[in-house]
Amino acid sequence: MARFQTFDDSTSPSQGPDRIAKLRAELARRGYEGFIVPRADEHQGEYVPKSAERLAWLTGFTGSAGTAVILQREAALVVDGRYTVQAAEQVDTSVITPVQMAETSAEDWIATHLPAGTTLAYDPWLHTSDGLKRLEQAVTRAGGSLAPVDINLVDVIWVDRPALPQAPVRPHPGQYAGEDAPSKLERIRKKMTEAKVDALVISDPHNLAWSFNLRGGDVGHTPLPLGYAIIPCEGPARLFFDPAKITNEAGDAVGDLAEFVPISGFQAALEELGESGRKVRIDSATGSVALIRRIEGAGGKVDVGADPISLMKAVKNKAEIAGSRTAHHRDGIAVARFLTWLDREAPKGKLTEIDAVEALEAFRIETGALKNISFPSISGAGPNAALPHYRVTSSSNRPIEINQIFLIDSGAQYEDGTTDITRTVVVGEPTPEMKDRFTRVLQGHIAIARAVFPKGTTGAQIDSFARKPLWEAGLDFDHGTGHGIGSYLSVHEGPQRIAKTGTTPLEIGMMLSNEPGYYKPGAYGIRIENLILVEGRTIPGGDREMLGFETLTFSPIDLRLVEPSIMTADEIAWLDDYHAKVRERLAAELAPETRAWLEQATRPIG
Template sequence: MSQTARFQSFEDPSHREGAARVAALRAAMAQRGFAGFVVPRADEHQSEYVPPNAERLAWLTGFTGSAGTAIVLADRAALVVDGRYTLQAAEQVDTGVITPVPLAETSVEAWIEANLPAGGVLAYDPWLHTPDGLTRLDRAAKAAGGRLAPTPLNLVDLVWIDRPAAPRAPVVLHPETLAGEAAAAKLGRVREALTKARLDALVVSDPHNLAWAFNLRGGDVAHTPLPLGYAVIPREGRPRLFLDPEKVTPEAATALEGLADRDEPASLPAALEALGSAKARVRLDAATGAVALKERIETAGGAVDVGPDPITAMKAVKNEAEIAGARAAHLRDGAAVTRFLAWLAREAPGGAVSEIDAVVRLEGFRAKANDLREIAFPTISGSGPNGAIVHYRVTRDTDRRVQPGELFLIDSGAQYGDGTTDITRTVAVGTPSPEMRDRFTRVLKGHIAIATAVFPRGTTGAQIDAFARRPLWEAGLDFDHGTGHGVGAFLSVHEGPQRIAKTGTVALQPGMIVSNEPGYYKARAFGIRIENLVLVEPREVAGGERPMLGFETLTLAPIDLALVAPELLTPAEAAWLDAYHARVREALAGLVDPETRAWLIAATRPVGG
């Protein structure tokens, strides 16, 4: 199997079929008396990466972003996307049939309120919406003079003739040497949390949490080692796992015998009804629990407490084994990325490198690293104007060559058995313009401000997000994405609840891993982002009166000095960059080939030197 086929596809769902598919959906709506249907980019678990059989939004519209919602009415349709995907949506969908709508201008609910006809019934799939999300939709439909109605069958599935089958990847054990804690101990902590909250049971609807709590990994979705399934963990008694038995390997089955009962996924509704009949008070995860789960329990007489799954917070704080694994994974990944950057520096100036070439070559270098399992997400490989599309994904139709005088942005990550990586580097091909150097250096200053931040315990990501933006704000600039997201331990590359963003309300704790990735995007011209992963750690401050925290930078790879304007850096910022590059050089020089080593030494010279 080729490297491309193994890791990343460059094919794009064709928007040329959008009109016919929307027409088929409208026919199904009309047959059932519905005025509209809501199509979120979601599966039954609200996963970031969904299996092929749940890619309903992409099949219907051609839009392949990781977040978005389509609302299809009889005479109009909208695709609401956030700022990351505004340009991408406009390019991928048939705008004669579906109108892309920026979330910053109009929310899903506002569009429904303004467009759903009076008396119209807006249909939805109760497995694809959370209770909070459904409340907002219901309010909007009523404000328009209409109402919501659930459908027993998803209407897209009715017209999706060649819909793929549900995934059945093997469910395997995640070794305790890497997990750092036995599954029985984790489940004990979950029971303690249920007791403290006076709950009778927890429905685990998030596959990430299921994987973490039971020390399992799978492969049901791309890029994240997830087994899709559910669990019910009672305050007393044995948990029940709802996994396709054909997926569970003998080794995993043996380990699970001492932990939980296993059932077919089809038996989940009956188990929820049994909880309801017992008048149990059940926690349902607000972020991933479907309305269908809530209704099963409540209809049978139970009480559903919608709130955070306690596993989410436990999973976010990495233990010593997980931290050691992350450091080891970043060391190997840094060597692979550095080999790629050295190759790019040799080949790109001649105009021979395309965006797809870069992806395939980087994946090839990573494939030679020990214990690579998958890429962590589709690599963002954008040259020139394509780099200005925040979450651009190259396809054969959009592929272009990297040209001298342009910037090239590559945002990528890997899933190793001992850790998950995520790194972005922006490089100049040829001589960068003064504007490019100014913008890049301002992004770098923001990156350094986060990397060197010292803050008291209890500080949230929102409280330090502005550190990354100030150098851009001073020039009347900004970026629309968050500064950082949480990262898992051989799990999701985008993990909550922690994040560095204007909406980051969770306090950062030692052991959490987050990204540090400020950026700048000039539409139709270029994109800039500098991303490292950082580990929250205790920080001693001489004479300090409060416990303080700071960051250890985990990612190891050169930052392009050709784009740095030294006159914009303070002495402290220049010293940080020199120290970081010295660390990169020392860590990686012995892990790369002689040609790459020579490039690495030059690429990590003192700034301005």
């Protein structure tokens, strides 16, 4: 039995028709043609509380990204390539049409489907300024109009909507944070002065948590306290939370640095900012239109731009880096024990995807330091491994069969660090095609791990390194190569990423994932993921400041799936060296059976 995740089918395609019919009736009553339902909360978060799971409740789709547009006679669910198969399986396609974002964006769909002369409604708390501009352009192209609503129309019909979360807000110890809150606020205010703004509204709970060294538990698997903050250039900051969430420890830790204010007073505080005439920075990524309008409506000046905290948080300090190394060492031991168990039990033919999830979680719990998992484990056997963001449920649970690939993507939340690792293994004998595809993914992984690049390089500039071996065989994958990662915060953290959209220059101290993959629908999927840390590199004779990556994750890569004949000598040397480090770091703390398994699993192939 898993402690931190469940396998219930929380939604069903059958729920969509009735709920969409009720939403349409509510739209008609208010004189609207349609309503847009993004998969977001008031903070534009990827991970949201149950009370904000409006898209899942309405349609049945449970993915972490997607947008539904409900019109009176038709409806669309726009998703990216990760969720194409899942969307088609989870919604009633006679009522909702799944649409691939790569082919048609939500805005393009609106532009071609919204009847001229009609009105599309939206919730201003769930859209950013840039997002609203795109919506306005789409509606204009359709010849319609756009109207904000005072209450989310899904909430009107969601009679048993869960209550807002009230997890306790607690301090994050200084030994793990590595910098106290007064020092962070001083740096934040310096950035505000440089940007010539008088106040900063923190709408991203990750940034709030980092700035004041606080943690919570308002969303699943991420220690987030949901709330807002206002930081003026001078004077104490104000933190806006439900009073029921504030612990004495949090109050003592914050002290005179900030005043805790009930969340019910937040909108009045925004109006005060507006009336003061001060220039207020609103985060372009997470600040909703509702915040902007409240300030501007009171006569204030809004400066929409990047929250400077995001980049500050992305660059880890010495304590956070040390904590991450410790967390990865601890996690590596748990994963090695799991892989030993899997190698022993899977060939017996009695394991399922859920069995694997429960076993890995149990090994992590036995570390004595696990606070939570960092996201629901992706445990895919055979064709389920071809779904990049597959979530196993009681009804989808497959046996782990002989001569099939099994993929498990999982992570842990420890107080000293957040982990994320994917391993793909074969049970029995792989086909030559499986070995070829796995080795090409491995070559891409190695290319990122060995990359050396000048300061100022972005993730977009090195993303193709991971794809080149696949491209040479006419193959590719439809997700980014790497995402940023938080320090006992979100497993997905920006602005840094290795992807076509990764426009933020990489800096020393940033942590990212390195996870190329390959997916053959209906057959198998492959992904190899380690976490990496940006570090400085010295190149003899070079005249530029250069950067590279330190690998943080240490766990065997399945040699049964490796085809050495298509690898270069340098690639083989990297793999042998990596496996030598895995043995060196983990072996001494493993039981004899696991140590023997590890020696074999990390044997040199060069």
